[in-house]
Amino acid sequence: MSQAGPHPDGQRMPGREDLRQRIELRIRRLERVSLAGLWSMVLFLLVSLGAYDNFSFLPELTEDFRRMLGAPPPSEMISLALVIYAFSGIVGTLARMSRNIKPFRGLMHMAFFAAFYAFYFLSGVLPDNFWAVFFAGLSVMGLENYYLWAHSKEALQKERELLERLRGGE
């Protein structure tokens, strides 16, 4: 870092240019990552919108298809699984936050909560349990996305400061 200042020949140093490009790439990647959480949240809200209407836009499931799927699990079991999943999801995110471990940024939570909607739907008790899945999803995904956003923001700030210092040195 002590090599700040223009190159004696008046040309940019190739190593410095490389570093700048790498930082810019990292900034773009971090911006994308911080948006990824938002997309999973939007997707969850869209699935919730369908679930609120008891998936009335889907065609009626045929008897053969239902027979192929087998008997749905009891609603008590689905609810128990939902509570355990939401609890472990929140504890996991809080643990990652306290130890500053890289946040999760996939669509896994969204897929799991969509599966809960599907299970309740197939058991025929979705209207009774919609709000439970919705609030559990909102809290788990909200917390995870908040951490992702805060983590990305912090990393972005560091990268931008580095880029500024690099540009100032040129």
Next chain:
Amino acid sequence: MLSSINSRAIVPVACAVTGFVIACCVLLYTFVKSDLITGEIHHAADLADTVIKSTRYAMLHDDRETLSQIIDNIGDQKQVEHVRIFNKKGLVMFSRDGAEVNSFIDKSAAGCNECHAESRPKQKLKTMDQARQFTNKAGNDVLAITAPVYNEPECSNAACHFHDAGQSLLGTLDIGVSQAPLKKTLAQLQGRMIMFSGMVLILTVGAVCALLYRQVFLPIRQLVDFTERSPDDSLDSDFPEVSGEVARLAKAFQKMTARVKELEERQDKSRETSSEDPLP
């Protein structure tokens, strides 16, 4: 900075606790509701069984007047919305509502199609399958039970010889009870759970906020005020009364400031010395 720490500490806790408590309350409400409805169904099934047992003697003696009187008396009860007995063909024989006597019921309607959905009607139904919930013409929510009246040896061997032994089902009792008391209980439960959840949320988030303010934000603010004071002020006076990690940080600041002051004094002295003794 403080507002940033504030939001970083409180937002995740508030978000996680609020969502989880609401989700758990909704699930708990669903469980309680399901248990109450199951209890109500068993209660209605017991009531139907009592009606069948109390009409048995009148049926065996083909005493239609007594039977009609019993049905009327049961139907007069406040919570009973309807009570009727119809034969195997679906012809209403006795009913609290006189207008529907001698009329046929719709076998495809709810309450009938559990047995009549297939070409060969089911002979036995579980208690939960005998129940149906609907809103009647008066706009009241009703929980109805259809209880079969089976043939018995006393019946097929009776002197009237009206039913033969091969006929397993003689008719069906359909009794509907109002769900208003259940709805009222559920509404009370809902209100109490909302109040309880609100109190839990306020206490949890409030306690976290108060503890963070007392243990973190206030000491940090005092420390910031202390470090921003004029360099001429005494370092020992007004030292913030803090403990733990924040106290260590404050002491480190204090030591650093003392060292900076000492270095500055030493530098000033050496500058004075050099100005008094100019080099030859």
